[in-house]
Amino acid sequence: MNRSFFEALRSIYPDDRLLTRDVELLPYESDALTAFQTKPGAVALPIDEEEIIDTVRLCHRMKVPFVARGSGTSLSGGSLPIADGLMIGLNRLNRIKKIDPEQRIAVVEPGVINLHITEAVRQYGLYYAPDPSSQSICTIGGNIAFNSGGAHCLKYGMTSNHVLGMKVVLADGVVTQFGSESIEGVGIGPDLVGLFVGSEGLFGIALEITLRLMPTPQLYRTVMAAYDNLGRAGDAVSMVVASGLLPGAMEIMDRLAIKAAEASVGAGYPLDAEALLIVELEGEALQVEAEFAELRGVIEESGAFEIREAKDEDERARIWQGRKSAFSAVGRLSPDYIVQDGVVPRSRLGEALVKIGELKAQYQLDVANVFHAGDGNLHPLILYNGREPGALEKAEALAGEILAMCVDLGGSITGEHGVGMEKREYLPTMFSPVEMEIMRDLRRAIDPEEIANRGKMFPSGEAPALQMRGMHPLERQGVISRE
Amino acid sequence: MTGDVLDSVAELQAFVKGHRRIHVVGKRSKTALHQVEADVALADLSGMTGITEYQPQEYTLTVLAGTGLSEIQAALHEEGQYLPFDPLLPDHGSIGGAVACNLSGSRRHRYGGIRDFILGASVVDGLGRTFRVGGKVVKNAAGFDLSKFLVGSLGQYAIMTELTFKVFPDAPVFQGLRLQYESLDDALNAVFRCNRSTQELDLLDFAPWERGWSLMAGLAGFQDTLPQRAKQFVAMMREETALLDATEVEGDGSLRDPLAGLTGDFLVKVVISPRQIAGFDARVRDIGRRYSAGGNSAWLATDDIGALKKILEAEQLPGLVLRGSVDCPLIGKSPENLLAARVKQVLDPHNKLV
Ligand SMILES: Cc1cc2nc3c(=O)[nH]c(=O)nc-3n(C[C@H](O)[C@H](O)[C@H](O)COP(=O)(O)OP(=O)(O)OC[C@H]3O[C@@H](n4cnc5c(N)ncnc54)[C@H](O)[C@@H]3O)c2cc1C
Numbered sequence: 001m002n003r004s005f006f007e008a009l010r011s012i013y014p015d016d017r018l019l020t021r022d023v024e025l026l027p028y029e030s031d032a033l034t035a036f037q038t039k040p041g042a043v044a045l046p047i048d049e050e051e052i053i054d055t056v057r058l059c060h061r062m063k064v065p066f067v068a069r070g071s072g073t074s075l076s077g078g079s080l081p082i083a084d085g086l087m088i089g090l091n092r093l094n095r096i097k098k099i100d101p102e103q104r105i106a107v108v109e110p111g112v113i114n115l116h117i118t119e120a121v122r123q124y125g126l127y128y129a130p131d132p133s134s135q136s137i138c139t140i141g142g143n144i145a146f147n148s149g150g151a152h153c154l155k156y157g158m159t160s161n162h163v164l165g166m167k168v169v170l171a172d173g174v175v176t177q178f179g180s181e182s183i184e185g186v187g188i189g190p191d192l193v194g195l196f197v198g199s200e201g202l203f204g205i206a207l208e209i210t211l212r213l214m215p216t217p218q219l220y221r222t223v224m225a226a227y228d229n230l231g232r233a234g235d236a237v238s239m240v241v242a243s244g245l246l247p248g249a250m251e252i253m254d255r256l257a258i259k260a261a262e263a264s265v266g267a268g269y270p271l272d273a274e275a276l277l278i279v280e281l282e283g284e285a286l287q288v289e290a291e292f293a294e295l296r297g298v299i300e301e302s303g304a305f306e307i308r309e310a311k312d313e314d315e316r317a318r319i320w321q322g323r324k325s326a327f328s329a330v331g332r333l334s335p336d337y338i339v340q341d342g343v344v345p346r347s348r349l350g351e352a353l354v355k356i357g358e359l360k361a362q363y364q365l366d367v368a369n370v371f372h373a374g375d376g377n378l379h380p381l382i383l384y385n386g387r388e389p390g391a392l393e394k395a396e397a398l399a400g401e402i403l404a405m406c407v408d409l410g411g412s413i414t415g416e417h418g419v420g421m422e423k424r425e426y427l428p429t430m431f432s433p434v435e436m437e438i439m440r441d442l443r444r445a446i447d448p449e450e451i452a453n454r455g456k457m458f459p460s461g462e463a464p465a466l467q468m469r470g471m472h473p474l475e476r477q478g479v480i481s482r483e
Numbered sequence: 484m485t486g487d488v489l490d491s492v493a494e495l496q497a498f499v500k501g502h503r504r505i506h507v508v509g510k511r512s513k514t515a516l517h518q519v520e521a522d523v524a525l526a527d528l529s530g531m532t533g534i535t536e537y538q539p540q541e542y543t544l545t546v547l548a549g550t551g552l553s554e555i556q557a558a559l560h561e562e563g564q565y566l567p568f569d570p571l572l573p574d575h576g577s578i579g580g581a582v583a584c585n586l587s588g589s590r591r592h593r594y595g596g597i598r599d600f601i602l603g604a605s606v607v608d609g610l611g612r613t614f615r616v617g618g619k620v621v622k623n624a625a626g627f628d629l630s631k632f633l634v635g636s637l638g639q640y641a642i643m644t645e646l647t648f649k650v651f652p653d654a655p656v657f658q659g660l661r662l663q664y665e666s667l668d669d670a671l672n673a674v675f676r677c678n679r680s681t682q683e684l685d686l687l688d689f690a691p692w693e694r695g696w697s698l699m700a701g702l703a704g705f706q707d708t709l710p711q712r713a714k715q716f717v718a719m720m721r722e723e724t725a726l727l728d729a730t731e732v733e734g735d736g737s738l739r740d741p742l743a744g745l746t747g748d749f750l751v752k753v754v755i756s757p758r759q760i761a762g763f764d765a766r767v768r769d770i771g772r773r774y775s776a777g778g779n780s781a782w783l784a785t786d787d788i789g790a791l792k793k794i795l796e797a798e799q800l801p802g803l804v805l806r807g808s809v810d811c812p813l814i815g816k817s818p819e820n821l822l823a824a825r826v827k828q829v830l831d832p833h834n835k836l837v
Contacts, residue, residue: 187754189818194631
């Protein structure tokens with residue numbers, strides 16, 4: 001990082017908000033994809049949007065690459081720093097600027113934690129719908145970059161469906177605003193909110209975001225069903241869909257995940273099950289009760305050997321606690337693991353699971369499966385021991401085959417974690433050369449110097465060496481868990 | 484106004500390469516959008532029709548862009564499913580036109596608009612290249628989401644040839660209700676009350692009525708619970724809003740069609756938020772109008788487009804003229820053009836698509 005750049009940064013930030021010493025930079029060296037680590041040149045901690053805009057303009061003028069960072073929980077290496085580049089930490093922009101319950105909207109800064117929005121609007125009978133498992137720690141800015149989702153996104157969609165308007169600074173310093181407080185969002189003219197959400201920090205930085213809020217469901221009804229094979233659980237999902245019901249969530253866990261979750265939180269899962277299906281209905285009480293009666297019939301017909309209905313909020317919480325802790329719980333069984341989040345068409349879930357089983361045998365690695373069955377979003381968790389020579393490479397190769405399978409089956413390499421650093425070599429397996437060229441051109445049209453999150457999403461030559469994986473420090477402490 | 488009917492993507496590509504300025508038409512249900520200068524060649528996609536892939540089990544549907552909305556709705560209906568964004572002009576429009584203009588109907592209130600249900604598209608851009616944007620599965624976070632960008636893009640960035648949507652199971656029964664209020668203020672307060680409630684409405688529109696304002700609400704669900712839910716809803720409104728009268732509506736035609744009864748040479752869609760309505764409405768009292776989706780969009784019909792244009796400019800609201808003869812269908816507050824221009828530079832650098 002050159003001196004004149006530093007000097008210019010110092011004119012924007014006081015010393016305590018411009019980190020340059022090694023010990024200060026350490027926490028920023030990687031995100032939740034701990035396999036990659038890089039030391040940034042410096043970390044700037046802005047407190048308002050003017051500082052962000054000044055910083056981005058400076059980076060553009062001096063051609064210094066930057067990475068915006070929310071809470072650093074990206075699982076794809078999206079918030080990995082760029083060597084000698086600037087990291088812009090947005091956690092201090094954490095104000096909820098406006099809540100309008102009667103219009104069901106909130107206006108927030110990018111560093112606001114996802115769950116804090118729900119906490120702030122709960123008193124009005126509202127909530128913010130997208131629920132990544134990391135929601136107690138991840139930021140809206142990070143959610144926007146990846147179009148994050150969670151177990152409850154089947155009905156109401158991912159982050160993109162809940163952003164109505166934004167103010168952004170593009171990577172070349174141009175500040176622009178699109179969308180509105182209307183549920184229509186942009187409404188007239190191309191949907192720029194839809195384009196910006198999911199752009200993985202490559203277009204610029206979101207400064208202010210208008211979000212849509214949803215009414216808290218009057219009632220949740222949750223059922224858990226145990227099967228003696230995974231295929232049967234998959235078929236049960238198809239039966240639910242065929243019945244015309246629209247659940248808020250449909251999740252499946254396999255034997256390894258069930259055992260680990262049970263050992264970890266004691267959710268009351270049947271240990272002899274090969275597969276566990278959780279289906280949850282939500283909405284207006286009368287309607288949900290009527291739907292639940294129908295769901296019960298479908299599940300009873302589905303060949304489950306045990307069916308358990310959550311009788312109250314506590315039982316429901318227990319079922320979900322097991323599900324939400326499954327990943328970290330499996331992770332604890334092994335020194336290291338990789339999580340993928342490829343998508344397959346729902347009707348091909350069975351096929352995908354058989355294939356993963358075969359790959360598991362072929363590679364002689366354990367794989368646990370936990371997935372959003374309602375939308376075909378797999379989360380295979382590949383276990384390995386990083387201390388064994390070649391083990392990481394083997395796990396990577398298996399992960400790669402799973403991604404290739406998702407594409408072959410007509411799905412996607414990522415449903416919610418994004419491409420980031422981790423899957424950039426796989427992007428061309430999903431998109432044709434023309435499509436890749438257009439996305440690259442688009443990136444350059446918005447960021448001619450390619451300074452925003454340089455090296456991410458697109459395949460490229462230079463990549464920091466892979467290292468051992470492990471849990472995110474917050475996972476190790478049990479603060480968050482992943483899906 | 485005739486155009487070349489293009490039946491295949493290859494024909495369309497050749498057409499784009501062979502012309503300097505091009506305008507796309509589907510079923511031409513929105514006349515205001517097709518007022519183009521003499522040197523502009525018309526690419527008519529009304530021949531590109533048909534459902535290419537429909538998998539009820541997947542909740543996904545892929546159709547060619549010229550397919551009529553009614554055809555799509557009929558196919559979905561057979562499987563008990565629907566397009567939750569509730570396309571406008573179902574009897575006249577094509578699906579490509581609905582996306583290009585971003586025209587959702589009143590039932591979008593429940594689950595969302597077109598942007599919430601589009602998953603992917605195949606397009607031909609201004610350079611004649613053909614490619615796909617987005618995906619074909621209900622969830623995808625790979626690559627830039629250009630499919631959402633196409634919603635509302637008026638065919639000026641790329642020409643859609645095929646579209647993929649997420650679809651949902653439709654509720655077995657729908658119950659419409661008409662609630663009467665004395666003033667707009669009372670109707671707006673009623674809308675705000677609905678927004679603070681956990682009752683899930685399928686539809687929430689309001690419009691002037693002979694002696695005040697009429698709030699049109701709809702509930703969808705099962706036969707045996709619907710009457711009870713409707714009762715609960717009306718009871719809440721009676722207790723907590725200045726409700727004059729409530730009636731159940733048999734059938735749903737006029738209740739669900741936001742354009743019903745709107746007459747005038749020009750038909751305009753305006754994007755608005757509920758809080759902006761009181762101020763705006765005071766200026767459009769002489770115009771036929773209906774506020775839709777809980778007051779998040781407005782449909783206006785007028786003979787004097789010049790006057791409406793001035794009002795929208797003053798109120799800083801964006802409008803899209805759908806019917807009537809105008810130089811430019813976009814009126815009022817202009818759409819953002821700093822980021823959009825960058826996309827244009829990539830997809831249509833020679834400004835062919837108008
Ligand atoms: C235990 C665990 C569980 C998880 N569960 C889920 C899950 O269920 N679903 C899911 O989708 N994800 C999940 N994730 C992944 C991760 O939490 C999400 O991707 C989240 O959105 C990242 O938010 P963040 O604030 O940590 O962003 P960061 O990791 O700090 O940044 C992520 C990306 O966003 C960019 N960015 C940050 N702020 C902005 C901004 N203001 N403008 C533009 N770009 C910006 C960064 O440059 C980076 O590219 C999980 C992660 C962990 C560790």
